[in-house]
Amino acid sequence: MTIDLSEYGPVIGDSVVASEIYHKIYSVVRNTSVVIDMAGVKLMATFCAKQIFGKLYLELGPNDFYDKIQIKNASDNIKTTIGIGIETSLNESKF
Amino acid sequence: MNSINIIIGEKANIQYASSIIGKLNFFFKLKNRELPNFYLSFHNTKEVDMLGVLLIYKLLEYSVSENCFITPRIFLPKHIKQEMKFYGFHDLISELMTGNDTIKEFENLKLDVKKDFFIAPIALIKGTNQSSKILNQKYYPQISEYYGYESISLMIFQLFTELYSNFSSHALDETKSIMVAHGNHNRIEIACADTGIGIITSMKNTYNTKSDFDIVRNAVSKGITSKPDTNHMGYGLWYVDEVVKRLNGKLHIITSNTYYKRLGNKVWLSHSSFWQGTIIYLDIPVTQPILISNLENNNPTHYLRFV
Numbered sequence: 001m002t003i004d005l006s007e008y009g010p011v012i013g014d015s016v017v018a019s020e021i022y023h024k025i026y027s028v029v030r031n032t033s034v035v036i037d038m039a040g041v042k043l044m045a046t047f048c049a050k051q052i053f054g055k056l057y058l059e060l061g062p063n064d065f066y067d068k069i070q071i072k073n074a075s076d077n078i079k080t081t082i083g084i085g086i087e088t089s090l091n092e093s094k095f
Numbered sequence: 096m097n098s099i100n101i102i103i104g105e106k107a108n109i110q111y112a113s114s115i116i117g118k119l120n121f122f123f124k125l126k127n128r129e130l131p132n133f134y135l136s137f138h139n140t141k142e143v144d145m146l147g148v149l150l151i152y153k154l155l156e157y158s159v160s161e162n163c164f165i166t167p168r169i170f171l172p173k174h175i176k177q178e179m180k181f182y183g184f185h186d187l188i189s190e191l192m193t194g195n196d197t198i199k200e201f202e203n204l205k206l207d208v209k210k211d212f213f214i215a216p217i218a219l220i221k222g223t224n225q226s227s228k229i230l231n232q233k234y235y236p237q238i239s240e241y242y243g244y245e246s247i248s249l250m251i252f253q254l255f256t257e258l259y260s261n262f263s264s265h266a267l268d269e270t271k272s273i274m275v276a277h278g279n280h281n282r283i284e285i286a287c288a289d290t291g292i293g294i295i296t297s298m299k300n301t302y303n304t305k306s307d308f309d310i311v312r313n314a315v316s317k318g319i320t321s322k323p324d325t326n327h328m329g330y331g332l333w334y335v336d337e338v339v340k341r342l343n344g345k346l347h348i349i350t351s352n353t354y355y356k357r358l359g360n361k362v363w364l365s366h367s368s369f370w371q372g373t374i375i376y377l378d379i380p381v382t383q384p385i386l387i388s389n390l391e392n393n394n395p396t397h398y399l400r401f402v
Binding site: 062 | 222223224226227230231235245249252253255256257259260329330331334386387388391393394395398399400401402
């Protein structure tokens with residue numbers, strides 16, 4: 001299944017929106033794999049990346065997260081921001 | 096009956112921010128005092144900039160919402176009113192001084208794009224996605240078109256959202272605040288202010304660090320947040336600080352009694368007049384974009400697949 005985040009773009013920058021996206025992805029990925037299309041997203045605030053992808057990573061665990069989620073059409077900036085979100089969640093979960 | 100008469104000096108701008116705060120911060124001790132006979136005049140004030148207008152607005156807003164005075168009298172000369180209009184605050188302040196609810200004026204704040212510059216007042220309304228909708232549907236398309244260079248717009252909006260996130264988290268019971276930007280093809284200045292609990296109180300509770308200077312240094316460091324178990328990450332102010340540093344810009348952060356000032360590569364930490372909450376002002380050239388991907392070598396492909 002594909003989830004297109006265009007409706008939330010081009011700037012994903014507040015926690016209400018990030019929460020909505022997280023719940024949308026999580027409700028699908030519990031049952032099946034998902035491709036998240038970021039073509040319409042130009043920018044994501046760092047706290048939103050943590051709120052969405054960092055939280056998903058911790059919730060699903062590294063194996064399911066890797067197996068079930070793919071991201072397409074993400075710019076280098078979006079990729080970096082997502083990576084920061086995941087790593088921060090991971091670092092905080094160790095304490 | 097005793098009266099309180101305050102006359103603000105010649106300059107109400109970033110250079111004199113600490114002085115203005117020092118003259119008016121007694122407001123923070125007057126919550127629910129409903130003092131009569133208060134008179135505030137700007138008749139001596141010749142220069143006011145965007146930050147000056149924002150500070151005046153925030154202090155007036157505090158005094159009204161917290162019932163500091165009964166029927167205060169404020170004198171704003173014509174040129175100050177014009178500056179307030181220029182930055183989009185005039186109607187907001189008018190509503191405030193007549194005791195009306197300002198939420199409608201917040202919702203009416205508008206981006207003003209002219210040939211040589213734009214003014215972008217942004218209402219930060221907690222708990223809704225309204226600010227996000229306005230940014231996406233109105234501000235981003237027009238500011239992107241104004242600059243005509245996507246990376247510059249992305250840098251500006253990354254600054255907006257990271258600053259917005261900080262204010263949302265530290266403002267506590269404040270439900271609305273304002274960020275304002277003034278840009279042209281060479282530079283952009285962005286200012287935001289709240290009267291929440293401030294960075295120091297917020298981070299002290301988490302890190303139990305003794306020195307206020309250390310707390311503010313930590314606030315602009317990567318990965319240090321006042322809220323480690325929440326959505327916040329400690330990258331927001333670090334990104335803002337790094338952009339200012341690399342572009343040889345200016346950054347002023349005033350929070351509680353501490354003043355962090357960056358001019359290019361140089362940083363100063365000093366004591367300031369007390370401000371309840373946080374004020375952030377930055378001024379950068381927009382000739383070169385600095386995005387998160389320019390600052391971090393993070394490669395997330397071992398966490399997930401990109402196609």
